[in-house]
Amino acid sequence: MPIFKFLADKDQKPIRIDKFLIQAIPNISRNQIQKSTRLGKISVNERIIKKNNYKIKPLDSIIIETIPTSIFFLDxxxxxxxxxxxxxxxxxxxxxxxxxxxxxxxxxxxxxxxxxxxxxxxxxxxxxxxxxxxxxxxxxxxxxxxxxxxxxxxxxxxxxxxxxxxxxxxxHKTIKRKYIALVWGDLQKKEGSITGFIGRDPKNRKRMILFQNPFPYKGKYSITHYKILERYPNITYISCNIETGKTHQIRAHFKYLGHPLFNDSTYGGDQILMKKKLSKKNIEFFNMCLKILKRQALHAISLSFIHPRNKRKYNFTCPIPEDFKNVLLKCRDKF
Missing domain, CATH: 3.30.2350.10 (Pseudouridine synthase)
Incomplete structure (x- = not known):
C-alpha cells in the first residue's frame, strides 16, 4: 500500500486535515480518509491523529498510509x-x-x-x-x-x-509549468500575481469564478503569476506561471481582472473588448484575428520536473501553434 508524506508550507492557513488531504491526493474520498483515521494510519508530527477535525498548521509533517491505489483514478x-x-x-x-x-x-x-x-x-x-x-x-x-x-x-x-x-x-510545487496567452485590453502592471478561490459559477456550471473568500462556494485557493511580453492596442501578450492547477485557472483569473483571454467564448473573450473606442480599421483587424485563432489564446509552452528514476531535472518547451503565431505576427506587423 502506498504511503504519502506531506510537509505543510510555512504560510499554511489552518485547515482541517481531511480537507487538506482531499486537496493533496487526487480522487481520494472523505470516507477513505475517515477509514484511515479509524485505523490509526494518519499521523502528524509522528503522532497518530484520531479525529478528522485536527487542523493543519504551518510546517506540520503529515503521513497517510494504506490508502488503496484505486484513488488514482481507477474508474x-x-x-x-x-x-x-x-x-x-x-x-x-x-x-x-x-x-x-x-x-x-x-x-x-x-x-x-x-x-x-x-x-x-x-x-x-x-x-x-x-x-x-x-x-x-x-x-x-x-x-x-x-x-x-x-x-x-x-x-x-x-x-x-x-x-x-x-x-x-x-x-510540493516542484513541477513548473509556463503558459503564454493573449488577453484583451492593456494590463496596468508589467508583472503581477492573481490569487483567490476558484469555484463553479452558480449561474453557469461550465464556467469557474474567482472570489476572495472560500465561502459560500467552497472554492480552492489558486495562484497565477504573470508577466507582460508585448503590448498592442487593446491586446496584450503575456506569460503565466501557475503555482496551482485548478480548472480553468488562467482563464478565470484574467476574466476576474477584466481582461478575458482572446477568443475565449466561455469567458466573454470572443467579443472585441472596448469596441467603441476602436477605429473601424482596428475592429476589422481584430475580427480577422478572431477568425484565424478560433479558440482561446492559451498555450502550455514549457514544463520542468524532477525525473522519478534518476532524480535529474528535465526541461521541455514546444513551438507556438500556427494559429496563435499568425495572430502574434499580424499584431507585430500592424502595430
Missing part, C-alpha cells in the same frame, strides 16, 4: 477504454515518463460526449503497441490536464511508481 471508464491509433506529438519518452505536445481541439480524457478520440485513447494504443506495455498505471498515467482548446505540454507516467512520484511533485 471503469479508464479500464474499459479501447485503444485508438491517434497521431501523438511525443517530445520525450523513456521507461517512466511521456511528454506530449497536445494540439488544440483534442480532449485529454474520456467523459460525457467524448467517449472516443481522446488523448488517453491514443496513449493506450501507443503504450500497448509501441512500448509493448500490457500493465498500465491508473488513469493511464495522466498526471494533469489542459482544456480541450488549450494547446501544449502534458506529462504522463508509464508506471505507478512514476505516477505517485510526479503527483507528489505537483503537491
Amino acid at each position: 471503469e471508464e479508464y479500464k474499459n477504454i479501447i485503444e485508438e491509433k491517434i497521431p501523438l506529438d511525443i517530445l520525450h519518452e523513456d521507461k517512466d515518463v511521456l511528454v506530449v505536445n497536445k494540439p488544440a481541439g483534442m480532449v485529454v480524457h474520456p467523459g460525457f460526449g467524448h467517449e472516443k478520440g481522446t488523448l488517453i485513447h491514443g496513449i493506450k494504443y501507443h503504450l500497448k503497441k509501441n512500448s509493448n506495455q500490457n500493465r498500465f498505471p491508473p488513469r493511464l498515467g495522466l498526471i494533469h490536464r489542459i482544456d480541450k482548446d488549450t494547446s501544449g505540454l502534458l506529462l504522463l507516467a508509464k508506471n505507478e511508481h512514476s505516477q505517485k512520484w510526479l503527483l507528489q511533485q505537483f503537491f
Whole structure:
C-alpha cells in the first residue's frame, strides 16, 4: 500500500486535515480518509491523529498510509477504454515518463460526449503497441490536464511508481509549468500575481469564478503569476506561471481582472473588448484575428520536473501553434 508524506508550507492557513488531504491526493474520498483515521494510519508530527477535525498548521509533517491505489483514478471508464491509433506529438519518452505536445481541439480524457478520440485513447494504443506495455498505471498515467482548446505540454507516467512520484511533485510545487496567452485590453502592471478561490459559477456550471473568500462556494485557493511580453492596442501578450492547477485557472483569473483571454467564448473573450473606442480599421483587424485563432489564446509552452528514476531535472518547451503565431505576427506587423 502506498504511503504519502506531506510537509505543510510555512504560510499554511489552518485547515482541517481531511480537507487538506482531499486537496493533496487526487480522487481520494472523505470516507477513505475517515477509514484511515479509524485505523490509526494518519499521523502528524509522528503522532497518530484520531479525529478528522485536527487542523493543519504551518510546517506540520503529515503521513497517510494504506490508502488503496484505486484513488488514482481507477474508474471503469479508464479500464474499459479501447485503444485508438491517434497521431501523438511525443517530445520525450523513456521507461517512466511521456511528454506530449497536445494540439488544440483534442480532449485529454474520456467523459460525457467524448467517449472516443481522446488523448488517453491514443496513449493506450501507443503504450500497448509501441512500448509493448500490457500493465498500465491508473488513469493511464495522466498526471494533469489542459482544456480541450488549450494547446501544449502534458506529462504522463508509464508506471505507478512514476505516477505517485510526479503527483507528489505537483503537491510540493516542484513541477513548473509556463503558459503564454493573449488577453484583451492593456494590463496596468508589467508583472503581477492573481490569487483567490476558484469555484463553479452558480449561474453557469461550465464556467469557474474567482472570489476572495472560500465561502459560500467552497472554492480552492489558486495562484497565477504573470508577466507582460508585448503590448498592442487593446491586446496584450503575456506569460503565466501557475503555482496551482485548478480548472480553468488562467482563464478565470484574467476574466476576474477584466481582461478575458482572446477568443475565449466561455469567458466573454470572443467579443472585441472596448469596441467603441476602436477605429473601424482596428475592429476589422481584430475580427480577422478572431477568425484565424478560433479558440482561446492559451498555450502550455514549457514544463520542468524532477525525473522519478534518476532524480535529474528535465526541461521541455514546444513551438507556438500556427494559429496563435499568425495572430502574434499580424499584431507585430500592424502595430
